[in-house]
Amino acid sequence: MEPEKLQELAADNRQLETQLTKRNQQYIFDLKKSFAAANFSEEQQEEALHDMLPTLVAEQKTGKTARQLFGTVSEHLDAIVNKPVKNELATKPVLMWLDNFMFLFGLLSLISGAMALFVSRGTQQTATYGLTAIIVASATGGLLFYFMYVFVYQYEQPGADKSKKPKTWKTILILGSMTLVWFLIFNGAIFLPPALNPIIDPFILVALGALALAARYYLKKRFGIVSSLSGPRPQ
Incomplete structure (x- = not known):
């Protein structure tokens, strides 16, 4: 991914994160730590976050939490790591x-x-x-x-x-x-x-x-x- 596009993606993610509830912010914080422990690159982290943040921001308005939508942090990390190759x-x-x-x-x-x-x-x-x-x-x-x-x-x-x-x-x-x-x-x-x-x-x-x-x-x-x-x- 080009550096400019990665910066735009990261900026969009940060903006979405400011709209999260405290509980969902904690979930994202813990998920980022899991990304680092799993040696995710910056690009992989930002793409993974961008796949979930828009949905999370929209669904939390109905009272849903990140855990309800994506499972535990470890479960969601496992789903990302083992995501099938798209054909x-x-x-x-x-x-x-x-x-x-x-x-x-x-x-x-x-x-x-x-x-x-x-x-x-x-x-x-x-x-x-x-x-x-x-x-x-x-x-x-x-x-x-x-x-x-x-x-x-x-x-x-x-x-x-x-x-x-x-x-x-x-x-x-x-x-x-x-x-x-x-x-x-x-x-x-x-x-x-x-x-x-x-x-x-x-x-x-x-x-x-x-x-x-x-x-x-x-x-x-x-x-x-x-x-x-x-x-x-x-x-």
């Missing part, structure tokens, strides 16, 4: 959505194709869902699962700032609304006329589903895409 591609929205899309498309295609193959439907085998319905359900469902990561799962990752997590009622309202919209879109697509929602051979549908899941596996390995379909990874 920007891993959480790029378009890649996370694509990961969800391929998972849902593969799953729905396999289910639809398998039901057509193993469930008797007279003398003709037909897939449960049309191709357009599967694509629409996968695309909109992929978006829903991405927002689950945005509003919930990203704050459960190691080292995440849980103070920025939306209120529970807000999360439930947003995700519940999106789930309802997804359900309505999916079920509406099912009733599209065959010309717009073709029913394809179940063997082809199963093959497409398997191909989508295989492609998803490759891309996750290639780009390290974070899954938005599950909670935090085990340490």
